[in-house]
Amino acid sequence: MSDQRNEAQEIVGLNELIIECVNDVREQNDIAPGADISPDARLFGREGMFESLALVNLITSLEEAIEDKFDVAISLADERAMSQNRSPYRTIAALAEYAAELIAEQR
Amino acid sequence: MSVDFLLEIFDRQRDRDAIVWRDEICSYGRLLELVERLRDEIDVAEHTAVSLEADFSPTSVAAMLVLIERRCTIVPLTSSVDAKKSDFRRIAQVETIVEITADDEVIVRESGIEVAAPHRIALELRKRGNPGLVLFSSGSTGESKAAVHDFAPLLDKFKVPRHSKRAITFLLFDHIGGVNTLFYTLSNAGCIVTVGDRSPDTVCRTIARFGVQTLPTSPTFLNLLLLSEAAGRHDLSSLELITYGTEVMPETTLARIHKIFPDVRLLQTYGLSEVGILRSKSRSSDSLWVKVGGEDFETRVVDGMLEVKARSAMLGYLNAPSPFTEDGWFKTGDAVEVDGEYIRILGRKSEIINVGGEKVYPVEIEDVLQMMDGVEDVAVTGAPNPITGQMVKARVKLVGEESVRDFKKRMHAFCRGRLDRFKIPQKVVLSDEAMHGGRFKKMRGE
Numbered sequence: 175m176s177d178q179r180n181e182a183q184e185i186v187g188l189n190e191l192i193i194e195c196v197n198d199v200r201e202q203n204d205i206a207p208g209a210d211i212s213p214d215a216r217l218f219g220r221e222g223m224f225e226s227l228a229l230v231n232l233i234t235s236l237e238e239a240i241e242d243k244f245d246v247a248i249s250l251a252d253e254r255a256m257s258q259n260r261s262p263y264r265t266i267a268a269l270a271e272y273a274a275e276l277i278a279e280q281r
Numbered sequence: 282m283s284v285d286f287l288l289e290i291f292d293r294q295r296d297r298d299a300i301v302w303r304d305e306i307c308s309y310g311r312l313l314e315l316v317e318r319l320r321d322e323i324d325v326a327e328h329t330a331v332s333l334e335a336d337f338s339p340t341s342v343a344a345m346l347v348l349i350e351r352r353c354t355i356v357p358l359t360s361s362v363d364a365k366k367s368d369f370r371r372i373a374q375v376e377t378i379v380e381i382t383a384d385d386e387v388i389v390r391e392s393g394i395e396v397a398a399p400h401r402i403a404l405e406l407r408k409r410g411n412p413g414l415v416l417f418s419s420g421s422t423g424e425s426k427a428a429v430h431d432f433a434p435l436l437d438k439f440k441v442p443r444h445s446k447r448a449i450t451f452l453l454f455d456h457i458g459g460v461n462t463l464f465y466t467l468s469n470a471g472c473i474v475t476v477g478d479r480s481p482d483t484v485c486r487t488i489a490r491f492g493v494q495t496l497p498t499s500p501t502f503l504n505l506l507l508l509s510e511a512a513g514r515h516d517l518s519s520l521e522l523i524t525y526g527t528e529v530m531p532e533t534t535l536a537r538i539h540k541i542f543p544d545v546r547l548l549q550t551y552g553l554s555e556v557g558i559l560r561s562k563s564r565s566s567d568s569l570w571v572k573v574g575g576e577d578f579e580t581r582v583v584d585g586m587l588e589v590k591a592r593s594a595m596l597g598y599l600n601a602p603s604p605f606t607e608d609g610w611f612k613t614g615d616a617v618e619v620d621g622e623y624i625r626i627l628g629r630k631s632e633i634i635n636v637g638g639e640k641v642y643p644v645e646i647e648d649v650l651q652m653m654d655g656v657e658d659v660a661v662t663g664a665p666n667p668i669t670g671q672m673v674k675a676r677v678k679l680v681g682e683e684s685v686r687d688f689k690k691r692m693h694a695f696c697r698g699r700l701d702r703f704k705i706p707q708k709v710v711l712s713d714e715a716m717h718g719g720r721f722k723k724m725r726g727e
Contacts, residue, residue, distance in 0.1 A: 198686070202693035203702065226637060226668050227703055234672070234708045238685050256667045 181274060188270035189213045191243065195235040196223075196266065203228045213267040222264075229263060240273060248276040283412060283433045284349050286440055288313065290470055298447075298472040300339050301491050302385070307339040309470065315343035322387055323347055325377050328407050330415075332356040332370055332392070335381035337450040337475040342463065344379055344387065349432055354406060354413030357455040361719035362417065365425065372427050372600050373415045374400060402429045402596045409433075415599070416457055416554040427599040428554040434593035435557060438577065439468035446522070447472045448495035449487060451479060451502065453720060458527060458550070461558045462497050479721060481511035492519040497550070500530040502721040503538050508657065512541055526550035528722050529628050530569055531648035539567040551626075555604065556591040556611055570623040586630060587613045616642070632725065634663035635671050636703045643725060646673060646706065649699050653692065655680045660716040660725045664708055675706035678716065685709055 193211050200206075205223060216222045218229045233251045241247050249255075250273060255262055262272035291299070295310035307315075323344060325331060331353045335341035348355050356373040358366055370378070374396045380388040399407075406413045412432040417425040448466050450473050452458035466473045474491045476483055479502065487493065503525060506512060523538065523545055530549065539547060547566040551573045552558030560575030574580050579590040588610045597603050605611055614631060617624040628642040635641070643661035650659045657678045664674040677688065689709055696705045718724050 198690065202690070227707070230666055230668050230672050230707045233668075235686070235689070238709075242684075242686075251667055253667060 181278070184277070185267075185270050185274050187243075188240075188273050189266055191239050192232075192236060192266045192269055192273075195232055195239055198235060199224070199228055199232045203231065211266065213265065213270065215266050217265060217269065218263040219261060233263075236269070236273070240277065244277055246277055246280040248273065248280060250276070283436045284346050287346065287436075287464075287467055288316065290468065294470040297470055299467070299470075300337075300342060301472060301474040301487075302338045303475075303477065304490070312339060312343060315339055316346050319343050319347045319387065320350075323351075323379060323389055325351060325353060325379075325389070327352045328354070328403075329377050330354045330356065330373055330375050330396075330403065330413075331377045331379055332358050332366075332373065332375040333379050333381070334358045334366070335379075335454060336360070337454050337459070337463070337473060338381060338385050340385045340387060341381040341454065342467075342473075344381060348379070349412045349436070352406075352410060352412045354403060354415060354429070355432070356415040357460070359453050359455045361453060362455065365417075369417055369425070369427070370394060374403065374599075400599055402599065405596060406431060413596075414460070416455065416460070418554050424600075426554075426601045428595040429597060429599060430557070430595045431593065436464065438557075438593075439464045443469055445469040445471040446494045447474055447492060447519075448497060449474050449476060449484065449493050451476070451484065451496060451498045451721075452527070456527075456720065457552050457554050457558060458497060461552065479719075481506045481509040482514070485511045485515040485517060488517050488520055489515040494519055494521045495524070496520060496522070497524045497526075499527045499721045500525050500534055501528065501717045501723050504531075504534050504651070504658075505721070507534065507537055507541075517542075520545050522546045522548060524548045524550045526552060527720070529626050529642075529644040531644055531651065532569060533648050533652055535569060536567060553589070553611070553613060554595070556589050556594045559589065564623055569625050570620060571625070572622050573624065580624075581610070582617055582619050582624070583612075585616050585618075587615045587617045587624065587626075589613055632662070634661075634673055636663075636673060636707075637669040639701075639703045641673055641704050646675065646700065646704055647723075649696060650675060650677065650692065650706075653695050655683065658716040660723055661706065662725045666707070669703075672707040673704060674708040674710065676710045676712045676716065678712055678714065683711075685711055 218224050237250055262268050291309040291313045297309050298306045299309045299312045300307040331348055333355050336359055356375055370392055371394055375392045378390050378392050414430040414432045416428050448462055450462055474487055474493050476487050549561055549563045549571040551561050559573040559578050562572045564570040577592040581588050590610050614629055616627040616630055628644055632643050633640055646661045647659050650656055657680050660676045662674050663671040666672040716723055
């Protein structure tokens with residue numbers, strides 16, 4: 175398998191992982207479940223489903239889930255994440271892409 | 282001399298129990314004999330800085346009295362600070378080490394520490410012709426600071442006769458609370474009951490066996506006592522008073538202790554290495570509201586923080602600048618709520634967590650999480666987070682196995698309605714380690 179295909183699969187896996195975490199956080203924070211969540215669903219910012227506290231919850235849950243599944247510890251909320259040109263928190267897909275980048279670096 | 286009044290009390294009460302050590306009773310007569318013997322055995326000059334490396338025992342108490350007579354500056358050190366002992370000796374400019382062994386024997390030796398120039402506080406004590414006492418802060422946050430007291434005014438406070446009680450020496454020999462228990466009890470011809478270890482069962486067994494009336498302890502220990510259910514296994518009917526201090530009492534712990542000891546008075550104490558122990562009065566046994574002060578102290582609250590002015594505060598730190606304001610007020614760093622004459626202690630200023638501008642006190646969160654099934658211990662701290670500044674992080678010790686994800690789900694369900702949303706820990710770390718040290722005080726740092 176080429177590296178590229180590997181990466182593409184990983185992002186699909188990450189999308190699913192994030193959606194699981196999003197559902198957990200929505201349930202915990204009494205955020206009404208919307209329609210089925212797609213990778214393009216907006217998380218934070220304009221029309222995002224989360225405010226800052228729910229976003230913090232999502233990110234810590236995702237970090238824990240990634241550590242569990244991939245056995246790497248990454249930080250999705252730090253200066254680097256905040257200073258990206260485009261926020262990694264804008265959509266599920268954007269977050270998955272950013273997470274994949276950090277995971278690859280850790281390996 | 283500063284201990285003459287104590288020795289006179291001992292002489293009048295020769296037959297009474299002074300100290301229970303290793304389940305054996307030492308009378309006041311025997312304690313006096315020990316003092317006389319140690320006057321010869323401990324050969325140090327006046328005003329020497331001496332570390333007294335010991336736990337509570339007949340010989341360690343006699344040694345302390347002899348060193349006070351000798352106007353020494355005494356640095357009590359217990360095995361709980363073993364790792365830091367050589368640093369502490371150096372900071373306190375210890376010249377002579379008096380060690381009391383596990384068999385209650387005395388070993389006196391030179392420290393070998395070269396003192397280039399005595400500290401200005403040591404010179405001040407010499408000028409006053411008074412003994413000194415050096416107490417190290419526990420240093421749970423930051424470096425341990427060495428507070429030096431003039432021992433003479435500290436002892437003067439015990440000349441006022443109060444109740445004679447049998448008290449457990451739960452707080453350590455090198456802690457302001459332990460020193461306070463010791464001299465309070467001796468000056469009223471009460472009996473100090475020492476314990477080999479501070480586990481709930483040992484403490485309860487000792488209370489039952491020796492008819493202990495007073496248990497001065499910490500909220501962390503009371504929590505362990507509840508968890509262990511040790512109180513149900515022993516006859517604790519002699520107990521009259523439980524005092525708790527050194528850290529913030531969680532509301533549910535107090536309520537549960539009051540429920541299992543309905544006839545025991547529960548009193549919150551308040552003291553600091555820097556100013557000593559204030560007199561205190563809880564509004565009631567099940568209340569966290571407390572009045573602190575007494576004839577030797579003034580208190581005030583500035584910007585929600587408690588400040589204390591003591592008639593006989595410490596002379597200063599050996600290894601830090603003076604913490605007092607120009608007119609002698611000490612900023613305790615404890616955040617409090619005020620209701621008339623009463624205050625309620627919320628937590629250390631340094632431990633307040635700021636989540637997106639909202640204040641969170643660790644103990645409030647710990648109190649709620651502690652009530653969850655399967656939670657053995659919990660410590661809450663702030664962790665940096667660029668989105669909200671800080672987030673609430675809980676380290677949790679569970680009784681059984683559970684994944685973080687499952688625990689978090691349960692935690693959210695449990696905390697809903699009990700805590701504001703921003704107070705529910707955003708980050709959870711499961712841990713197998715105890716959250717307290719040898720002083721039975723919550724260690725929030727890892």
